[in-house]
Amino acid sequence: MSLNEIAGPVNYNSSYVPLQTTESISCEEAFSTKAFRNISEVVVSSLEQYLQNIEPVSGLALTDPAILTQKARSLMTNASEEIAAFDENRLRKIIDLYTKTGIQVHSKGYMGRQFSGVLPLSGVFDLVNATVNQPSSFYEAAQLPNVAERIMQEELNKYIGYPEDTFTMVTTSGGSLANLTALLAARNYKYPNVWNSGLHGIQPEGRPAVAISENAHYSIKRAIGIMGVGEDQIVKLPVNDKNQIDSRRVPLMLKKAKEQGLHVFCMVASACTTDTGSFDPLEELSTIARENNIWFHVDGAHGASLLLSDSHRYKLKGLENADSFIWDAHKMLFTPGTCTLLFYKDKQRSYGAFRQDASYVFEKEADIYTALDSGEQNFECTKRPLIMNLWVSWAMHGKAVFSQKIDRLCYLAAEAYNILCNENDFELVHQPQANILCFRYVPDNLDPEVHPHFQLNTRNKIKEEGRFFISKVELNGQEVLRVVFMNHEIEMKHFRMLLQEIRRTGQDIIAAQNGRSAQHKLHTAINIL
Ligand SMILES: *Cc1c(COP(=O)(O)O)cnc(C)c1O
Numbered sequence: 001m002s003l004n005e006i007a008g009p010v011n012y013n014s015s016y017v018p019l020q021t022t023e024s025i026s027c028e029e030a031f032s033t034k035a036f037r038n039i040s041e042v043v044v045s046s047l048e049q050y051l052q053n054i055e056p057v058s059g060l061a062l063t064d065p066a067i068l069t070q071k072a073r074s075l076m077t078n079a080s081e082e083i084a085a086f087d088e089n090r091l092r093k094i095i096d097l098y099t100k101t102g103i104q105v106h107s108k109g110y111m112g113r114q115f116s117g118v119l120p121l122s123g124v125f126d127l128v129n130a131t132v133n134q135p136s137s138f139y140e141a142a143q144l145p146n147v148a149e150r151i152m153q154e155e156l157n158k159y160i161g162y163p164e165d166t167f168t169m170v171t172t173s174g175g176s177l178a179n180l181t182a183l184l185a186a187r188n189y190k191y192p193n194v195w196n197s198g199l200h201g202i203q204p205e206g207r208p209a210v211a212i213s214e215n216a217h218y219s220i221k222r223a224i225g226i227m228g229v230g231e232d233q234i235v236k237l238p239v240n241d242k243n244q245i246d247s248r249r250v251p252l253m254l255k256k257a258k259e260q261g262l263h264v265f266c267m268v269a270s271a272c273t274t275d276t277g278s279f280d281p282l283e284e285l286s287t288i289a290r291e292n293n294i295w296f297h298v299d300g301a302h303g304a305s306l307l308l309s310d311s312h313r314y315k316l317k318g319l320e321n322a323d324s325f326i327w328d329a330h331k332m333l334f335t336p337g338t339c340t341l342l343f344y345k346d347k348q349r350s351y352g353a354f355r356q357d358a359s360y361v362f363e364k365e366a367d368i369y370t371a372l373d374s375g376e377q378n379f380e381c382t383k384r385p386l387i388m389n390l391w392v393s394w395a396m397h398g399k400a401v402f403s404q405k406i407d408r409l410c411y412l413a414a415e416a417y418n419i420l421c422n423e424n425d426f427e428l429v430h431q432p433q434a435n436i437l438c439f440r441y442v443p444d445n446l447d448p449e450v451h452p453h454f455q456l457n458t459r460n461k462i463k464e465e466g467r468f469f470i471s472k473v474e475l476n477g478q479e480v481l482r483v484v485f486m487n488h489e490i491e492m493k494h495f496r497m498l499l500q501e502i503r504r505t506g507q508d509i510i511a512a513q514n515g516r517s518a519q520h521k522l523h524t525a526i527n528i529l
Helices: 002-007 033-052 065-074 088-101 121-133 143-160 175-190 200-205 219-228 248-258 282-293 302-310 388-395 400-420 454-465 494-511
Strands: 168-174 205-214 233-237 264-272 295-299 324-328 340-344 426-428 436-441 471-475 479-486
Touching: 033 088, 065 088, 065 494, 121 175, 121 388, 143 168, 143 302, 143 340, 143 388, 168 175, 175 205, 175 219, 175 295, 175 340, 200 205, 205 219, 205 248, 219 479, 248 264, 248 282, 264 282, 282 295, 282 426, 302 324, 302 400, 388 400, 400 426, 400 436, 400 494, 436 454, 436 494, 454 471, 454 479, 454 494, 479 494
Parallel strands: 205 233, 205 264, 264 295, 295 324
Antiparallel strands: 168 340, 324 340, 426 436, 436 479, 471 479
16 A cells, blocks of 8 residues: 555655644643543544545555654654644544554454454443543542442353352453463462462472463463473473364373473463464363362453353353453453453452562452452552443443354354365365364465465465455464454455455465566555445
């Protein structure tokens, strides 16, 4: 996409020219209710226009960072001692630049990642969060958010099935932090002295180790590194042909680990995996973990939302046995990033992740107010009231807005799979269990020796051309294309268009390599619908 397309109707100078700020205002005016009103109106109308004018099929207009920096700089005030007045035109240009340079999450060409366009109620509510600005780790600073957390944990537990009085939920900024928090709670529970004495004192039991799937998300390995357990102490659990942990082989793996001097204190399952959306057999694994006195953690960042769907809930059977699990609301509950729910079966254990005395904030004897504080259970001190975006949607629309969309997204992946079954030049690598589908483009004239990174190159070229945005992953040492359906408005005609785009792009790559002068047509963003 060209610079002018990104810039839209706005005419930017090619070099950085500081703005001539004419008007100045007082500090009081900058913080005034009138300013709030004026600015909000500009923001709402700009965003409405953006949403109205989404290109039906578009992915990403990747911009040279140097050019983008120049554009951004050209929109900055040059006032230093005076406060520049609110300039509506400039704010519109900033919003324009922001929306045009991002991944087009509202378009049907976006099929690449796990975040998406959000429910309007959930997104717009961020304005309330930011305006009242109540950091939520302590009840006294954020009363409604803390009550909303308790309400949401009860609402969601209708689908989880933990014993009512003993479980708890904590919110964190993202799944990676939630995984780390849960694993810290597991480590500190299994090794009660570790907070004070570090990892030194625990050698006699064996080196602390964590058992995880070959396909676990990288944040799990990262947590293991941060905790001082070390990646060398990861026991990799083998997977079956459905990319699920092969639970029949787990007991032997644990036995071998023990023989090697490892003490597995925690086992992590995925529900579902990031690459193929596969659900590990939670029920079998939870039984094995219990028999071996191992903390069982489930990474449900993407897939825990399927609990809300009557037709997909069975995939999470056994989740109710997990000592802890995580659930990203900013993925399949369509809230803005980030909002992660971290559940513990036993509330007491949630206090173990960060054992620390900080008497200036933590109360020894909880009263009715401080009983709702979560500062001891999460890493953050100042924390956004993450739950509010989710709770307000749940409160006003109810559960069905989530379950209907989830069903639709999973249906799209199943339909796309059916289409690919009949396309000879595509190879399927798994049957979708959620809304994620991986496959390969393998035309007859493809020589893998000549093109060892054909899938990757095809994916990158599609991204550069900007009409579709898909991702790629490596599965069993093999590159594959990956599609994540996050937009319920996608139809199979859009998926078929993607297949055509993959064919055209892939053939261009083969032709170019063959020495023929490939005709690289410049992409023009035509409305093909
Ligand atoms: C996305 C994802 C994560 C990471 O969560 P963030 O919210 O992006 O930090 C962890 N595990 C799985 C399985 C995921 O899909």
